[in-house]
Amino acid sequence: MSRSKIGVVFDSSAYAPKPLEHTRVVELRVNKGDRSYKELTEIDWDEFYKDLREKKNIPTTSAAPIEEVRSAINELLDEGNDNVIGIWLSKHFSVTFEEAKMLESEFNGRFIALDTKLVAAGPYRMILEALKAIDLGWSLDEVVNHVIEVRDAYQTIFLASIEHLAKGGRIGKAQALAGNLLHFQPLLFVDDGMVNSYKVVRGRKAAIKEMPQFMIKNFGHEQLFLDIVWSDNFDEVSVLEQFLEENGMKRQDVLRLGPVIGTHLGPDLLALFGVPTKVML
Known part of the structure; x- marks a missing residue:
C-alpha cells in the first residue's frame, strides 16, 4: 500500500534529534528582556542552562505566532498532502494546542490538532508512530486513533530542580529550603497532561533508582519503549541506564530537554518515559 497523503506538524518541544520527512516544526519561544528567541535555532543550549543555573536573566516562554502554525500547515498541503495532523505539547504547559485547535475550522477538516498531554520524548515517539502509520497507508482516522492509543499508554517520571518547583508554585518555599538542606529529591509524574507529586526521596542517586x-509499578514486567531525557546533567544518564539494566530494561533514545520546557523545570532535569511496545508499530 502506498503512503497516505498526510503531513505532520509539531512544536519544537518534541526535541526531535534529527529532521523528519513530511513534517514541519513550529518553534516555541524563550523571552529575555524585550527580545524573543526561537528555542531550536536562536539559542545556545549550554549557555542557556548555565545562565539558568546561575540565576541570570530568568526568562519566560511563549507559543509560536499563530501565523507560523498556519504557514506550516499550508506548506504541507501545498506539497500534495490531503490532510495535516498537528501533534502538540500538553495544553497544561502551553497555549500552543488550543491556538492550533482554533485553526481546524479554517482548514475545513483538512487539519486536526492533537494534545499529546506530554512534552519531549512522549510527543517525539507519537510523531514517529504517526509517520510509520502514514507510510503504511493508513487512513486519517486510523492514524489519529493510533496516536491517541500510544498517548494514553504513556507513563512518565522525572526529577526536577527543587528551586524551580518552588518558583512554579508546585512546592512551598519552606519545603524547598528543607529539601535542599536535607538533600531531599522530589519525584514527579505526569497524569493526563498535568504534573503531580509521586514521592520524595533522600539523595539524588536513590531518587534515580526509584x-x-x-515503571514496574505501572506496567509490571511488560516489554517497554523507554526514553531518557536530560537537561544539563548528562552524567546522570549513565546512572539511570545502570539501574534500568539491573531491572532487565534498556532505553531506546536519549534526548535533551530544550530551553522552553527547561525554563519551567529547570536544570538537573532527568526524566524517564515509558510505553508498552505492544501499542507501537
Whole structure:
C-alpha cells in the first residue's frame, strides 16, 4: 500500500534529534528582556542552562505566532498532502494546542490538532508512530486513533530542580529550603497532561533508582519503549541506564530537554518515559 497523503506538524518541544520527512516544526519561544528567541535555532543550549543555573536573566516562554502554525500547515498541503495532523505539547504547559485547535475550522477538516498531554520524548515517539502509520497507508482516522492509543499508554517520571518547583508554585518555599538542606529529591509524574507529586526521596542517586521501579509499578514486567531525557546533567544518564539494566530494561533514545520546557523545570532535569511496545508499530 502506498503512503497516505498526510503531513505532520509539531512544536519544537518534541526535541526531535534529527529532521523528519513530511513534517514541519513550529518553534516555541524563550523571552529575555524585550527580545524573543526561537528555542531550536536562536539559542545556545549550554549557555542557556548555565545562565539558568546561575540565576541570570530568568526568562519566560511563549507559543509560536499563530501565523507560523498556519504557514506550516499550508506548506504541507501545498506539497500534495490531503490532510495535516498537528501533534502538540500538553495544553497544561502551553497555549500552543488550543491556538492550533482554533485553526481546524479554517482548514475545513483538512487539519486536526492533537494534545499529546506530554512534552519531549512522549510527543517525539507519537510523531514517529504517526509517520510509520502514514507510510503504511493508513487512513486519517486510523492514524489519529493510533496516536491517541500510544498517548494514553504513556507513563512518565522525572526529577526536577527543587528551586524551580518552588518558583512554579508546585512546592512551598519552606519545603524547598528543607529539601535542599536535607538533600531531599522530589519525584514527579505526569497524569493526563498535568504534573503531580509521586514521592520524595533522600539523595539524588536513590531518587534515580526509584525511576525504573515506577515503571514496574505501572506496567509490571511488560516489554517497554523507554526514553531518557536530560537537561544539563548528562552524567546522570549513565546512572539511570545502570539501574534500568539491573531491572532487565534498556532505553531506546536519549534526548535533551530544550530551553522552553527547561525554563519551567529547570536544570538537573532527568526524566524517564515509558510505553508498552505492544501499542507501537
